[in-house]
Amino acid sequence: MSAWFMHSMFLLFMVPAVLGLVLVLVYALTIPEPVLKENRYPFNFREFITSFWTNPIRFPDFGLAWWGRFLIIFASFLFMTFRPMYMTRHLGLSGDEGAYAIAIGVTIYTVTVMIAGIAAGWISDLLHRRKVIVALSSVLFAIATYLLAHAATVKHFYMIEALMGLAIGMYFAVDMALVVEVLPDRLNSGKDLGVFNIANALPQSLSPAVGAWLLGTLGDNTDFTPLLVVAAVSALVGAAITMLIRSVR
Template structure:
């Protein structure tokens, strides 16, 4: 049976000769690239608003005890991070195998972002912590049902000569979305419906807009039944056979763990340690993220130039991880808003250096160039797993010795140690200078 090559969402026929798995050679238009970037922006605005500010504000509206608040935030965000970890791999593989007449990616883009929006609506109206946990779990599943196919469209649609420029733009959109998410949150601290639904609507509009212009080829042949053992082996690289890759994996895991131990409980820290109101804390988070983002962009550009000119990667990655740990250690002793802003600047410098150099290092230690997609999928677990672990681990650290309130000093020293270990494990890598 012949499957149509056009859809109701996109009445244009699939470009001549372009089939699933075939690499395009013609560059995409500036309009397409702009809409692609806006979709990245929209998804992350909807997701990072709750992670950075909104979920803590929602929990604070339901719980009064400071220790119970931090435990509840850790529980809700931790459950959602598990959904993100499972959903990203699952829906990416399912979209590869989708035979819809609307294309492989488009149904997941539209369906996923709508599920996310409905779950965020339910969260805004929730009256119990368990409802927040269930709602955030579903929201993360929906978001990743859209995001995993979205990332796959970069490989589907872009010729190699556009990889670097578009990837840089997508990365910039993620940083800008963090700033936008916190800015939106500061405007709606007293309105839970708007707090969650304004970012959700931005996500829906931008992702559906991208789906509408996406020339998504139709998969013409039904794939063989999925073997669970094959699926599981797709996400594994033997660290004994490939030690440099394993060390790079652990370095990323530890710096992401350190970062999320900080960001998950940042708003609560400002309320409990600096004695700000919820609204003041949300505004302070926005200012901190603004400082962090500006410094990150500058540091990233400078470090990238230095790394490319000298060929040095390992030392810059190790130094940036160590500097990040120093910043978190300073925060462990801080009790004032100016000190918080100084730490945001330090960590912005550190993470800017890290993100500009670490991926170059990773690409140099991939085990097999023919399996780079699979291997990078394994490496992305070093982003997802600590995001799941950080809220739970952070809740435990905060509750330790909690007679006088949440133990932020122990939390931040734990984050500092993780970052320092992330610096150390890079040093034995042999393939990279």
Template structure:
């Protein structure tokens, strides 16, 4: 409710996606760094605010960088698949990390690293129209 309109007003979509993605990275990194009760809800709040902001601003950014307006429906369909496909693969990948790479702490580390890579990938997106 705040990030989307603010990103539109400032025309700084990439910055908002980067910051919100880094918030998710921080929220995933907190549990293994400090597995205490006060840190857990703080990490959850940081992560959910970051994720919500990312979802709202990311879709707006996608519409700004589509290669051709007349193919927008097709391209947004591909974006939707790219948005949901990891939800199919992640449980399997996560179970492998937990079983073979060190349990749940390793899962948080892997999630944090993947989130960081995703955050940095926004830097490769070309500017909107």
């Protein structure tokens, strides 16, 4: 979609925003939701604060799954945050050429995510295996991230985007099933999933700062190898941590 609106920065940002607003309104107005007659759970500040914590010592598998997700998201956003710079400084494209290549690459990535997600979910259910597939997808993502340091052409970039999409599609399709199986308390699954979502949000905030330091200090603002190696190692550590989970096969 971004390729269609490259001529106008206003449309580039506003069209997705308006589309998102319309879809959210359709969802809110069409999905029925029961209305509570009374508040059965009065607000308690102490409970509110403690709801952001789940003891990883009491629930080690949940803690391991949390760190596995944190590390793969951290690895992913280390690259995605600096992808426009990668296109111009590593592949030597102009700004317009880089934007167009990113649009094509993201399309390839998205298609492979959808295909891999459906296939991996089916295979996981068929084999009754979760953590092996999650760990394998993290390893594939690490390989793809490392290969970015050696990509020399846009064609190489597209091929790596496809591999990254394959890895992420496998990961999210099966990891969510794994997480549901290691939740500490099924009666408070919403709270625990909220805690788990911190593993999605926090690395997205940390990776730009860490990536900027890696690129500026170790890469002299032109060499992406240190950044991509750290991303690959992060994904590999996430794979190893996932394999330590005991309650899920």
